[in-house]
Amino acid sequence: MDTADPGTTSARSTVVIVTWRARDHLEHCLDALAAQTRPHRLLVVDNASDDGTADLLRAHPTAPEVLRLPANSGYAGGMAAALRRVRTEFMVWLNDDAVPARDWLAALEDAADADPGAGAVSSLLRAEDGTVQSAGVGLTPDGHGRDLGATTGVDGTAEPVEVFSFCGGAALVRTEPLRALGGVPESYFCYYEDTDTAWRLRLGGWRVLLAPAAGVRHAHGASSAPGSPRFHRWNERNRLVTLVRCAPLPVALREVLRFTAITAALPLRRRLGRPTPDAANFRVGLRLGVLGETLERTPEALRFRRELGRRAVLDRTAVWRSWAGRDER
Incomplete structure (x- = not known):
């Protein structure tokens, strides 16, 4: 279904949430999507949750489309399954423990429209205390993807800037280039599906941007266990x-x-x-x-x-x- 005051405008984005046993925080994410200023389609991939998440999804006013998988396929597997159902221009990745600002989707779409060469646009993720958690992802000399911290201009009003990769916790990706360049690496289960995707977009000639105005509050670790x-x-x-x-x-x-x-x-x-x-x-x-x-x-x-x-x-060595x-x- 189209949500967020669709009016006469067709949805250009499908917001995809992959969830697993997230009843305690998923509702906050859904509520924030209901308040968005841009129309969108909403698809929730439920990785066989057994904690009442399915009941929450059925009862929530957004009435999201739900794809329930028979087993937990991780974030990457869930995104790969969702991509097969996306028919909109943009596929928007969103963690179930993220709460986007009201104009978040508008900021992402506007940044993509302003730069037709951008294959993906990352959000500015902040922790509960307001500190910058991810201002996009950089590439280290040993090939790690590393969340970038606060940098000049990421104050919610700056123009988009180029980064190596988007953070998969909250980002917009152009659907057709994503499909053409190999989709989502579902066998990864979790982590690096975003960095791998950014690598492939860049090799395909696309850029990746950070849109500082696309603000998201993120309870990092609520749905995974960093350091485990x-x-x-x-x-x-x-x-x-x-x-x-x-x-x-x-x-x-x-x-x-x-x-x-x-x-x-x-x-x-x-x-x-x-x-x-x-x-x-x-x-x-x-x-x-x-x-x-x-x-x-x-x-x-x-x-x-x-x-x-x-x-x-583009040549791999050049990138x-x-x-x-x-x-x-």
Whole structure:
């Protein structure tokens, strides 16, 4: 259905929320969408929630279209399933623990209209205390996607600025380029589906913008557990797979070898009594699992890489040199 005072204007955006056991915070997100100043279609992908989320969706005044999946496919899997149902010009990604400002969707659409070369537009995400949580995503020298913090001009009134990647917590993506360049990497389950998508958009000749006026309050971690072993497993694996799919091959090979070397060195460092980080991503067992899953996925990633190369209009090395470490200089 069209929501948010559609008037005589057709909806250009489908707002997609992927949810799982989110009854405690999903209603705030839905209420904020009901107040938007632009018409839109609303699609909620329910990853087999068993906490009453389905009842909340049935009862909510927005009456969203609901796609209930038989099992939890993660954020990436849910977005991939949703893309098959999107028929609007824009597909808008929104976390279920995000509360967008009333003019949020208008700001995203206006930024896309002002720059026809923009394949995606990221929102300005703020934490509950008002601090900037994500002003888009940068690309680090080792190929990590890193949320950018407060920068000059992100005060809710600045003009859009270019960033490497959008933050998948709240962003607009042009539907047809997304489909043409491989869709959403559903096997990622969670994390890096946004950075991978931005890589592919850029290789296809599209830019990515941050629209500071598109404000969102985000309860980061309400629907996931940053810092947990599962977080680090998905994060590290998906970074390496993204590099194999999208980055210059020497960069991908370097980072896989670096990850392997650090993993191999950890037991020796501990035997010698040398300090090692206590974070879950420095546990040898977890890292071996990451390497195993990365190796298992590499043949398919290389096949995808070749197909993407046939569709690309920009060189991978040129994109890497333009963006890797750019926000750290």
